[in-house]
Amino acid sequence: MSASAAAADEHYTSTGLNNRKMVFWAFLGSECMFFGTLISTYLIYKNHSLNGPYAHDVLNIPLTSFSAFVLLMSSLTMVLALASVQRDNVRGAKIWLASTAGLGCIFIGNQIYEFTHFVTHEGLTLQKNMFGASFFVLTGFHGAHVTGGVIWLTTLLVMAFKGKLSSKNSLDVEIAGLYWHFVDIVWIAIFTLVYLIQ
Amino acid sequence: MSDAAHPTTHGEHPTEPAHAHPGASEYLRIAAILTVITAIEVAVFYIPAMAQFLVPVLLVLSAIKFVLVVMFYMHLKFDHPTFTWLFVLGLTIAGAIIISLMLLFDAMVRFHQVHPSA
Numbered sequence: 001m002s003a004s005a006a007a008a009d010e011h012y013t014s015t016g017l018n019n020r021k022m023v024f025w026a027f028l029g030s031e032c033m034f035f036g037t038l039i040s041t042y043l044i045y046k047n048h049s050l051n052g053p054y055a056h057d058v059l060n061i062p063l064t065s066f067s068a069f070v071l072l073m074s075s076l077t078m079v080l081a082l083a084s085v086q087r088d089n090v091r092g093a094k095i096w097l098a099s100t101a102g103l104g105c106i107f108i109g110n111q112i113y114e115f116t117h118f119v120t121h122e123g124l125t126l127q128k129n130m131f132g133a134s135f136f137v138l139t140g141f142h143g144a145h146v147t148g149g150v151i152w153l154t155t156l157l158v159m160a161f162k163g164k165l166s167s168k169n170s171l172d173v174e175i176a177g178l179y180w181h182f183v184d185i186v187w188i189a190i191f192t193l194v195y196l197i198q
Numbered sequence: 199m200s201d202a203a204h205p206t207t208h209g210e211h212p213t214e215p216a217h218a219h220p221g222a223s224e225y226l227r228i229a230a231i232l233t234v235i236t237a238i239e240v241a242v243f244y245i246p247a248m249a250q251f252l253v254p255v256l257l258v259l260s261a262i263k264f265v266l267v268v269m270f271y272m273h274l275k276f277d278h279p280t281f282t283w284l285f286v287l288g289l290t291i292a293g294a295i296i297i298s299l300m301l302l303f304d305a306m307v308r309f310h311q312v313h314p315s316a
Contacts (some may be wrong), residue, residue: 022280028286029284033292039296
């Protein structure tokens with residue numbers, strides 16, 4: 001797509017900035033506050049359980065380290081997908097978008113395994129104690145965000161297979177990428193504050 | 199990638215200049231750094247001698263990872279500063295919420311320890 005055609009698609013804004021991207025950054029700012037409240041709730045309540053199991057009894061560091069690595073690699077594949085779209089490399093975009101969605105699915109699979117193990121083997125449920133309640137709410141909301149991201153990436157992948165993804169609408173991929181990277185940075189915080197600092 | 203080639207992907211008006219996003223090699227280098235930092239974090243967790251420094255070391259390492267992702271993968275280093283301010287505003291409020299709530303609840307717990315009947 002030529003620069004003039006791309007410029008023609010861009011409408012005037014008083015700030016000179018793309019309004020979709022502007023509102024999305026504002027949304028991500030609000031998401032920081034959302035996860036900030038959940039993280040602070042966890043940090044306050046995790047040591048106020050009257051009965052076990054406690055964090056150090058159940059948290060599986062090797063598994064979550066692998067999940068952290070998977071999510072970091074998914075951020076890499078996401079930026080490679082964006083770079084491919086911007087260069088009109090649709091085949092590359094399909095590969096990297098599918099890789100990102102696949103890595104997201106691996107992360108969700110790990111979380112499902114972790115939650116199931118906690119409930120069935122460790123006896124840790126949402127109602128069991130303060131640690132369980134705050135842990136499941138925090139990591140559950142993050143998992144829901146990852147799930148939403150995978151669905152979003154899948155719709156982009158469908159667009160790519162239908163031939164509707166090109167440099168003309170690379171902003172669609174860039175905004176999806178912003179969301180995905182945000183989910184990654186939230187996990188960076190959760191991995192440290194919940195799993196490593198017990 | 200020049201601004202002329204992709205005038206809309208930076209979220210800026212076509213008439214405004216925008217900086218180029220990094221290439222694949224830069225992205226791979228960042229990914230390698232992130233992986234190494236994650237490995238160090240996990241290693242630090244398992245080394246008993248690091249126990250007394252665990253919290254500050256882990257907080258610094260995770261902050262470095264956070265900043266690297268935001269600057270290079272989310273392109274805030276290359277995008278218009280307004281986007282950075284929007285994000286930093288939310289992040290600052292989130293940080294203030296965490297610190298305030300922890301101090302508040304810590305004070306409440308201390309109060310009940312001193313005045314158990316209250």
